[in-house]
Amino acid sequence: MQLLSPLHIGDRTAPSRVMFGPHVTNLGADDRSLTRRHTAYYERRASGGAGIVVVEGASVHPSDWPYERAPLAAECTDGWSAIAAALQAHGALAVASLDHAGGQGSSAYSQAPLWAPSRVPEVNAREVPKWMEADDIDAVIAGFVAGSARACAAGMDGVEINAGQHSLVRQFMSGLTNHRDDEWGTDKLHFARRVIEAIRAGGLSEGCVLGLRLSCDELAPWAGITPEMAPAIAVELAAAGLDYLVVTRGSIYSVEKTRPDFHEGTGFNIEVCRAVRAALRAAGHEIPVFLQGSIVEFGQAEWALGGYDDDALADGIEMTRAQIADPDLVTKLRHDAGDQVRPCTRCNQTCQVRDARNPIVTCVGEPTSGRETEDPDWYEPTSSPQxxxxxxxxxxxxxxxxxxxxxxxxxxxxxxxxxxxxxxxxxxxxxxxxxxxxxxxxxxxxxxxxxxxxxxxxxxxxxxxxxxxQPGRRDYSVADDAVPLLDVLDVRRGAELPEGIIVLLDLIGGPIAVSLAEELGDRAVLVTQDNIAGNELSRTGDLAPANSRLAQQGVTIERRSIVRAITAEGAVLEDRFNGERRTIACAAVVDCGFRLPTxxxxxxxxxxxxxxxxxxxxxxxxxxxxxxxxx
The missing domain is CATH 3.40.50.720 (NAD(P)-binding Rossmann-like Domain)
Structure with a gap:
């Protein structure tokens, strides 16, 4: 398999073409350093065959503190050193991700203003950032150089600049966020180019590689980076001194599209990756290009590398969630055990941890992910078979x-x-x-x-x-002649719904009622006690997309409502705030609420x-x- 073959990146060689990419883990310490939890987490993927491991992004300047346990490059030397030694013992390349979230950060922890190219409010918090002055820009560029030097001195094989999601570098490149009329705005690649050139000139020791994670589609064509612009951008930045490039997507208005859940198909960056790689080759840049974008199945990864028809569109594949779900993915492939690879279902339920709860990264199907220093050997042989x-x-x-x-x-x-x-x-x-x-x-x-x-x-x-x-307690009355009342699992197991309007009762705010409502379309009336449908979907990044899909399918949403009775006419709802009652006429009611143990x-x-x-x-x-x- 091409996926298992070595890949030359600058002066380094990775043992496989599988990348474990940078992502928020919440494994850090209060002082913003990398911990032994990080080391164990990344080493587990290296021992399972990952060729390149890119460590969680580290802020290059104290002005950036985007989430509570966000690493700070100045505090990461010891952590990088431990991680490098652990990964290199398994043959994997260890790469430090360097970052500054800019206007997509948070002032909650630093209690200082956000820094950004222009005064564009942060989408979620609506916070207006500080317009960066010349000294601020110089300080951040110097931070990238200093962070690179620390990482290389710690033994890392290279550094990766983030110009993807949550990135100041991307914000300078984009018309969405850069409204300046000085040299940093009239030439929107100036900042990114300066960062690359500065690191290349003073931040890398001999042999260390330099990569770039580049948003090639901001999904905002009125002002953002588009797939048509991306090839030329990639060529210009590669000329500044890159050793590899990772093709990603997303912007301030589409954070959920950077790592979407199962509602979106896999391989969504395939065509732009193909175009970027072709443009780089045509311009004489033979650097490896990595495909990113929900690549969780090794067959698709192998196809993208030209393993089936020699028509490669990438040189390496980022398979981050796939290796959270199964750290031994590459090893299993090397042993012809592809059927044994535990699948990533792209649910985002426990691996997406950038939220107010501060959970530690893990996986629904592999709960030891992120808990490598805590969990026992689950498969320890018993001394007393029973x-x-x-x-x-x-x-x-x-x-x-x-x-x-x-x-x-x-x-x-x-x-x-x-x-x-x-x-x-x-x-x-x-x-x-x-x-x-x-x-x-x-x-x-x-x-x-x-x-x-x-x-x-x-x-x-x-x-x-x-x-x-089993179905939980129902806190509503059901008349003897009421319209049919069904449990959602019975519906999913084949119970037929009558023609006409179907009321769905959702006390949880999770995906079950939302997904059924999507399928029923304009026949569905989704009843929620919350102010928004699918309230709990915010944890997986699907809240806004789910409500968009519901609107597109014509689903009626009854918000701030509690069901009080099921009658022959339909569902009697009560407004949570004013107590007013109304009846929703329907052909059947489906309870998608809480359950109790058997x-x-x-x-x-x-x-x-x-x-x-x-x-x-x-x-x-x-x-x-x-x-x-x-x-």
Whole structure:
């Protein structure tokens, strides 16, 4: 596979063409330094075969403090040194990402004004930044040089300048954010060019490589960088002294498009990457070009490298989320075990952590991601093999059975329905993950009994309950002659909806009701107690896109409303603020609300997932591991 072949970048050689790109982890310390958690996190990807690992972006100047645990280059020397040693021991290249968020930052931590090319308000906070003066510009450029010198002195193989999302460099390049009429505005590439040239002249030790992460489509054609402009920009900046370039997209108005979830197709930067690479080659710049953009499947990555038809559009592939989901992706490919690669479902539920909660990066399907220094070896062989009967084959049951089996126990999986996966198989984005579990249990030879609730088996067997949840309490009345009332999971399992208007009750504000509403289109009336539909989707970056999709599909949204009754006429709603009631006429009502655990099974002491408390797939898989490890 081309994906597994070495890649020459300047004077360095990466063992594979797979990049683990920079992203917010929240693994940092209060003093803005890199920690041993960072080292373990990145080393895990290097040990799994990543060719290039780009560390979380470090602010090059104290004026930039974009999130609480954002690294500061001046505090990163020791961390970079530890990371470099750990990664290089596995043959991977260690690259430091250098950054300044500019007007997309935050003043909450620094209590100082934001710096930006022009006085364009930050989109979310509406904060107006300070127009950078000559001394400010010189200080930031000097910060890039100093950060580069520190990284190279610490043993890193190179540095990468961020001109992608949350980037002052990109803000200088864009008409969206640069309204200046001086030399920094009339030539919008001047700042980026100066940064590259300054680092090349005084920030790199011999052999260190210099890369650029470049937004090639700001998705704002009225003033931003467009795909048509990107090839010429790339050529000009490459001439300033680059060793590689990563093609990305996004701007102040499209942060959610930089790393979108499963609603958007994979490989969305393919065509602009092809054009950029062709322009660089035509201009005589043979530097590697990396494709970024939801590339999570190795078949697509190999195709992009020309592995199937020799028509390459990139030289390397950034597969960041794919390696959060499975750190051993490259190693498995080297051993012809591609079917064993745990899929990334692009849910963004736990790997996107730039929010007010300050969670640590992890993965729904691989909860040890980000917890490498804390979690035990889940697969530690048992010294006392036992018979383990797992009841319920949803995510929790599938993972408990898998881990127990790999530890050496004799495992049987029991599922009362005829299908594996529970709710995750029919609702939400995790169907690929359930299919991976099916393949894994087939490979491992797990005895699976469907259509049964229990087994007459070894009386000394250990029983584990993973039976999921059941519909929760309904705080509304239902008349005897009411329109049909259905549970959302029954609908997802095939229960037919009548023709006409369907009211969806969403007390959670998550993706389940929103996705069904999208499918029903103008037949759907989505009832939410919040001021906006899908309130919890803000955590995954899908809040604005989801509401845009709902509007495009003609979905009616009843906001700030609580259902009080289901009658023959439809759903009776009450306004949360003034108490006024109104009836929404409909053909059926679908409850997409909270769930409760299934009833405990007598004599079963071990439980995991929704059988303990209904939450997400992440908690189900994590608790399943803990239970299996405890046996």
């Amino acid at each position: 018979t383990v009967n797992v009841i319920g084959a949803g995510p929790a049951g599938l993972e408990a059975a898998r881990v127990a089996l790999l530890r050496g126990h004799r495992v049987q999986l029991i599922e009362r329905s005829d299908a594996l996966g529970g709710a995750a198989a029919v609702a939400g984005p995790h169907g690929e993950l359930i299919e991976w579990y099916r393949r894994e249990h087939e490979r491992l030879g797990t005895p699976i009994h469907t259509g049964v609730m229990s087994l007459d088996d070894d009386p000394n067997a250990v029983w584990v309950q993973c039976t999921g949840g 009833d405990p099974i007598d004599g079963v002491a071990l439980r995991a997932g929704d059988a303990v408390a209904p939450r997400t797939v992440h908690e189900a898989i994590l608790e399943a591991r803990r239970v299996a490890h405890s046996i």
